[in-house]
Amino acid sequence: MTFYVYVAQQHAIRVDTSATVHFPCLITDQRPLPVHLAFRGITVSVGGRQVLQDVDGLVRPGQVLAVMGPSGCGKTTLLNALSGRLKLDSGQIFFNREPLCKRWKRKICYVLQQDIFFPDLTLRQTLEYTARLRLPDTMSHSQKMQYVDHIIDVLELGQCQDTIIGDYIKRGLSGGEKKRANIACELLTNPSLMLLDEPTSGLDSHAAHGLMTTLKRYAVSEGKTVVITLHQPSSQIFHLCDKLLLLCNGQTAYFGDTCKVVDFFSSVGLNIMPHYNPADFILEQVKGPPELRQRIINAAKEARKGKDYPAELQHDYHYISEKYNDHSNKILPATHGPYLEQDTLNAMEPDVRRLWMDTHSHASSSVSSETSDADCYFSWPTSFWTQFKVLSQRNFQEARPRMLSKLNWVQTVGLGFLAGLLWFQLERKEQALHDIQGWMFFSTTYWMLFAHFGALSSFPPEREVINKERQSGAYRLSAYYLAKMFGELPLTVSLPAVYHLISYPMLGVHSPMVFLTMLGFLLLNTIVAQSVGFFIGACCMDMQVSITISALYTLATQLFGGYLATNIPYWLTWMRYLSMVHYAYQNMQIVEFEEGLPIKCAPHSKYAICSELDYIPVSSIIESQGPCLPLWANTLVLLAFLLVFRVLGYIVLRYFRAPK
Ligand SMILES: Nc1ncnc2c1ncn2[C@@H]1O[C@H](COP(=O)(O)OP(=O)(O)OP(=O)(O)O)[C@@H](O)[C@H]1O
Numbered sequence: 289m290t291f292y293v294y295v296a297q298q299h300a301i302r303v304d305t306s307a308t309v310h311f312p313c314l315i316t317d318q319r320p321l322p323v324h325l326a327f328r329g330i331t332v333s334v335g336g337r338q339v340l341q342d343v344d345g346l347v348r349p350g351q352v353l354a355v356m357g358p359s360g361c362g363k364t365t366l367l368n369a370l371s372g373r374l375k376l377d378s379g380q381i382f383f384n385r386e387p388l389c390k391r392w393k394r395k396i397c398y399v400l401q402q403d404i405f406f407p408d409l410t411l412r413q414t415l416e417y418t419a420r421l422r423l424p425d426t427m428s429h430s431q432k433m434q435y436v437d438h439i440i441d442v443l444e445l446g447q448c449q450d451t452i453i454g455d456y457i458k459r460g461l462s463g464g465e466k467k468r469a470n471i472a473c474e475l476l477t478n479p480s481l482m483l484l485d486e487p488t489s490g491l492d493s494h495a496a497h498g499l500m501t502t503l504k505r506y507a508v509s510e511g512k513t514v515v516i517t518l519h520q521p522s523s524q525i526f527h528l529c530d531k532l533l534l535l536c537n538g539q540t541a542y543f544g545d546t547c548k549v550v551d552f553f554s555s556v557g558l559n560i561m562p563h564y565n566p567a568d569f570i571l572e573q574v575k576g577p578p579e580l581r582q583r584i585i586n587a588a589k590e591a592r593k594g595k596d597y598p599a600e601l602q603h604d605y606h607y608i609s610e611k612y613n614d615h616s617n618k619i620l621p622a623t624h625g626p627y628l629e630q631d632t633l634n635a636m637e638p639d640v641r642r643l644w645m646d647t648h649s650h651a652s653s654s655v656s657s658e659t660s661d662a663d664c665y666f667s668w669p670t671s672f673w674t675q676f677k678v679l680s681q682r683n684f685q686e687a688r689p690r691m692l693s694k695l696n697w698v699q700t701v702g703l704g705f706l707a708g709l710l711w712f713q714l715e716r717k718e719q720a721l722h723d724i725q726g727w728m729f730f731s732t733t734y735w736m737l738f739a740h741f742g743a744l745s746s747f748p749p750e751r752e753v754i755n756k757e758r759q760s761g762a763y764r765l766s767a768y769y770l771a772k773m774f775g776e777l778p779l780t781v782s783l784p785a786v787y788h789l790i791s792y793p794m795l796g797v798h799s800p801m802v803f804l805t806m807l808g809f810l811l812l813n814t815i816v817a818q819s820v821g822f823f824i825g826a827c828c829m830d831m832q833v834s835i836t837i838s839a840l841y842t843l844a845t846q847l848f849g850g851y852l853a854t855n856i857p858y859w860l861t862w863m864r865y866l867s868m869v870h871y872a873y874q875n876m877q878i879v880e881f882e883e884g885l886p887i888k889c890a891p892h893s894k895y896a897i898c899s900e901l902d903y904i905p906v907s908s909i910i911e912s913q914g915p916c917l918p919l920w921a922n923t924l925v926l927l928a929f930l931l932v933f934r935v936l937g938y939i940v941l942r943y944f945r946a947p948k
Contacts, residue, residue, distance in 0.1 A: 322349030322511045323383050323395065323480040325370070328601050330379035332362075332369050338377070339365045340538045344592065344601045347531055349480075349511040352504055354518050354526070354546065356567065357535035358575050363517040364401065366535070367483045370515065371398045373759070383481075394761040397479035401486050403466040404752045406686040407455035411448055411469050413685065415439065415476065420678045422477045422762050424669050439475050442502060443468045463490040468499060475506070477669075477760065482507075484516040488525065497524055504528045518567075526567040536574040541584045543601075544591070556587045668764065675767035676774075683775030690746060691779040697786075704787040707731070708794025716796075718890035718904060727795055728876045729851035731810055732869050735784045736817035737842055743821030744838055748831055755947035769938050772822075780818055781811045798884040805879045812926050813872035817842075819933035820868070826940040845869050850913045864914065868929050871922040874910060878919050881906040 325347050332340040339362045347353035355363045368374040370381060372393045381388040383395075405414055419432040427435075440449055445468055453469065454460015461469060467487055474482065484503070488496035500521075507514045518525065532549055534542040542549055550566050553559070553573060558580075560569045574581060591597065668675070711727045714720040754768060788807045797803050821838065828834035847853060848860075849869035856864065864870045881887060887909070889898035895908050910916040917925070 321384065321395070321480055323392075323513045324348050324385075325353075325481060325513055325515070326382045326385075326598070326601060327370060328380050328382075330366065330369055330381070331377040332365055332374055332379075333377050334365060334374070338538065340369065340535075343379070343533070343535065343538070343540050344543055345515075345531070345533045346543075346598045346601055347513050347515060349513050350508050351530040352507050352514040352516060352528065353531040353533060354516055354521070354529035355533045355535065356518050356521075356571065357541070358571065359519075361535040361574075362538040363535060364485055365538075366533075367398065367485050367515065367517060371396050371483055373398075395480040397474035397477055397482050397760060399470050399474050399482065399484040399487055400756065401489070403453075403470045404756050405453040405466075405469070406682075406750075406753060407453050407458060407460065408689045409682075409686055410450050410452050411445060411461060411465070412436070412440070412450055413682075414453060414469065415449075415472055417678060417682045418473045418476050418762075420670075421675060421757075422669050425671055425674055435476065439472045442506075443472045443475075444498070445469065445472060464492070464495045467491060471499070471503075474760075477762075479512070481513045482515070484514065486517050486519055488521065489519055493522055497522065500525045500528050520571065521567045523565040523567060526565070534570060534574060536581050536585060539585050540588045541574050541581070542570070542588055542591075544596075552587070552591065553584075556584055558584075668761070670763070672764060672767050675763040676771050679763065679768050679771030680775035683772050684779065687746070687776050687779050691742065691776070692782060696783060700783045700787050701790065703734070704790030705794075707787075708791040711791075711795050713794070713796050716885045717888040718893055718895070718898075721887055721904070721909070724795070724880065724887075725851060725877065727791070728806075728880065729849060729869075729873055731787070731791070732813050732872045732876065733846050733849065735787070735810060735814040736845065736869055738783070739780060739814045739818040740821035740838060740842055743818045744825045744834055747822060747825030751826075751945075759947045765938070765942055769934075769941070773934065777815070780815060784810050784814050802879055802883045805883070806876055809872050809875045809879070809923075809926075812923075812930075813868060816868045816872075816926055816929045816933070819930055819937065823933045823937040823940065826937045826945060829945075849873050854913045856914065861914070868926065871917075871926050871929075874913075874916060875919055875922045875926075877910055878906060878922075881909055 325345075327343070327345050330340055330343040331338065343362075343366060345353060345355075355366055357363055365374065369376060370388075372388050383392045386392070409417070415436045416433065419436045420429070423432045423435065440446055445465065448461055448465050451465075452458065452460040453466065460466075467490065471484070471487060482503075487503075488499060491499065503514055503516070506512055516529070518529075527546065529546045532542060532544065532546040533540065534549070542552055544552065549570060550560050553570060558573050560566060573584060592601070670678075707727060707730065711723055714723050714727075757763065758765065758768075785807060788803075788810055792803060792806060820841070824834050824838050824841070828837065844863065845867040846869060848856065848864040848867040850864065850867075850873055881904075886903035889895065889902055889904055893899075893904070895904050895912070897908050898904060907916075
């Protein structure tokens with residue numbers, strides 16, 4: 289096991305990392321590059337309103353930057369901008385002097401304010417799936433599990449590892465445990481930069497301090513760059529942060545070392561009382577009267593011109609950067625990565641030397657330039673096959689309690705017996721024909737509605753998890769999509785199969801072949817309905833809209849299915865070709881009346897052919913409902929429905945509902 293420790297050279301570390309937890313980096317061949325994050329003049333508008341205005345900041349590997357300010361001042365907006373989820377009106381974000389690009393986005397982990405998980409999975413299952421998906425294939429399964437164990441230990445989640453995550457209906461992890469679970473999932477990905485949106489909110493002071501200490505140790509020992517928004521930190525937590533960015537109405541009220549903020553406020557004439565929490569003090573000032581706030585903002589603007597202000601954030605940065613690049617081009621070919629002779633360093637102009645030191649101080653301690661080459665190209669952490677396998681298992685495990693809940697079993701078995709008793713052992717004669725068809729139509733429409741609305745209601749919460757994971761580049765959409773189809777297939781077909789097993793024999797089985805073929809069409813119809821539900825769920829962001837569209841479609845499907853209305857007005861007949869139930873219902877009739885026992889004509893039959901025959905031919909039964917396709921054609925149309933809606937669902941997710 290390899291331990292590697294980064295040493296922050298340019299600032300005092302107040303956390304003793306030697307006596308406490310280290311994060312063993314098992315992924316020795318995948319060491320992420322330390323990130324030196326600088327952002328300058330960030331201006332962002334949301335919903336037509338300017339939320340951030342000319343905000344600067346800088347944080348180095350091993351450091352924690354706290355973003356503070358009153359509620360609504362733009363902290364979350366800043367994190368969204370830094371993670372690349374929001375477009376900037378103006379300003380620049382540099383990762384090791386490179387602009388933010390897709391490759392860097394994948395090295396960022398963003399711990400959102402809300403904890404987004406699958407509620408029915410336990411904490412351990414959640415972490416294990418994350419590790420299997422996001423740790424590289426070069427690691428063995430046992431190494432990945434070892435890493436999970438370690439993260440669980442570090443975040444003190446051992447006691448609740450087998451508890452389900454839960455939601456507002458099902459009790460699961462406590463708020464604090466969920467927060468730590470959220471962070472644990474992100475730590476597993478071994479990011480270079482961690483953005484955390486209020487990870488301490490909702491935690492008691494002890495838990496909040498414990499969490500912050502862990503994060504600080506992690507940043508120092510692993511050379512991670514951490515940006516964190518804080519609401520009302522205790523003074524202990526406040527002093528764990530190296531840098532502070534204080535926002536006031538979206539503008540910078542202070543940026544610099546945390547330990548110097550009190551001096552800054554003194555320079556504006558605002559003196560803190562002894563023993564007062566500096567975090568409370570500064571927040572009270574930026575919530576003060578408008579003139580006071582303006583005075584602080586003006587002082588912060590003045591401070592930018594000071595010589596202590598970081599070179600990257602100064603307006604002549606571009607000029608310095610060009611000089612630096614000039615130097616690098618001349619010097620680097622003759623040197624080994626970030627290592628420079630002292631003489632070479634001394635020969636640099638002071639500005640350029642400072643930039644070199646800032647950018648390379650951390651990297652030079654432990655990461656060689658070879659890592660940066662490997663980091664230049666993004667590739668998925670795991671192969672398509674691994675992603676498909678893991679996501680199929682996760683889908684199955686996550687969907688099982690929902691799809692095969694006790695209530696669903698009771699409903700299915702109860703309905704199976706009810707349908708069986710209602711249509712019990714129907715005689716094979718014309719008088720009972722409408723009832724036999726009634727069982728078929730009821731069965732197809734019931735399972736269509738069940739699967740359609742099941743897919744529709746399960747999709748919105750799932751979409752949040754998928755979007756979060758896609759944004760962090762965890763897996764390919766195609767792997768997820770195929771896994772969803774295959775992982776949930778056994779669950780989708782279980783209940784209709786049990787229903788069929790109970791009710792159809794009560795109706796009267798004539799041959800195992802008819803029994804199985806009828807089951808086949810019932811299941812195919814169910815899967816098609818699920819695809820349509822999934823497609824509508826993917827298209828509509830608003831649940832009310834998706835329910836309305838679904839209700840309209842499924843009811844129209846029933847009306848044109850061939851059972852409720854047979855004399856459809858001529859100009860509306862095309863509608864039946866859009867009804868999936870129509871095809872499944874016709875096929876069930878073809879099988880039942882062709883392969884099963886024949887239907888005896890009534891004495892005063894409505895079928896003209898009964899004047900010549902004793903039994904009604906299947907063609908007469910079906911043609912009495914309108915035009916009819918052969919069995920194979922109906923089956924092909926159903927398969928086409930399945931394929932088209934699955935592909936459309938993918939296209940919508942891929943191109944129209946892609947997370948930004
Ligand atoms: N989509 C939007 N349309 C209009 N205004 C928005 C939108 N999103 C955010 N805002 C506004 O932007 C401002 C900054 O929001 P942001 O969530 O960044 O604040 P915050 O500092 O993180 O607040 P809190 O501490 O309460 O979480 C708020 O006034 C908010 O109302």
